[in-house]
Amino acid sequence: MSARRKDDPQFDFFIPMVHDIPLKDQRETMERPFFSLQKRKRLKPIDYxxxxxxxWVKVEAVPAYGMASIWDADILIWAASALNRLKQQGVNDLPRTLRTTAYDLLRAIKRDTGGKGYQELRAALDRLASTTIFTSLRAKRGRDRR
Structure with missing residues (x-):
């Protein structure tokens, strides 16, 4: 059995942190039910x-994986934070694909980096990829007036 690694107190400048994205940019996500709030597998659609x-918002799950949960949303917040950081650095052509390691992602979203953490990350990515959201919300054109 290997000894458990202690968290490294050194801040890693190359891992986008979850708190880097302004909360006002997540307003619609927080106001509407885009995710299941329960930890157990949810198959019943959300109709809001x-x-x-x-x-209106309708969220549907695939029976094999279940619906994305609020705990899975940390991954989306991490991704938005990474894109936001690139934008702040002046990158004009934001990538369509973000690349990171599972370990760095687990650390950034403050999850366990043991074997169970990797299994839970895989399950979260499967739920996020398979959850379908239909909504009447549309992206605003021009400047955001919030």
């Missing part, structure tokens, strides 16, 4: 309609 009826 705002009180005024103008905004």
């Amino acid at each position: 309609r705002s009180p005024d009826g103008e905004v």
Whole structure:
């Protein structure tokens, strides 16, 4: 049995941190039910309609994987943070594919880097890739007025 590695207190400048993305940019995600809030596998679709009826969200899961959960959302926040950092560095052509190691991603989202952590990461990526979201929300054109 190997000894457990202690967390490295040294800050790694090359790993985008979850807190780097402004929360205001995540407003729609936080206000609407895009993810399951439960840890156990959810297959029942989420059907949401705002009180005024103008905004609706439908989230569907694939039975093999279940619906993406709020814990899986950390991966999307990490990805948005990485893209935001590139934008702040003046990169004009943002990549369509982000590359990282599983270890660096697990560290960035503050998850266990043991064997179970890698299994949970794989399951989270499967859920994120297979969850389907239909919505009436559209990206705003021009400047964001929030």
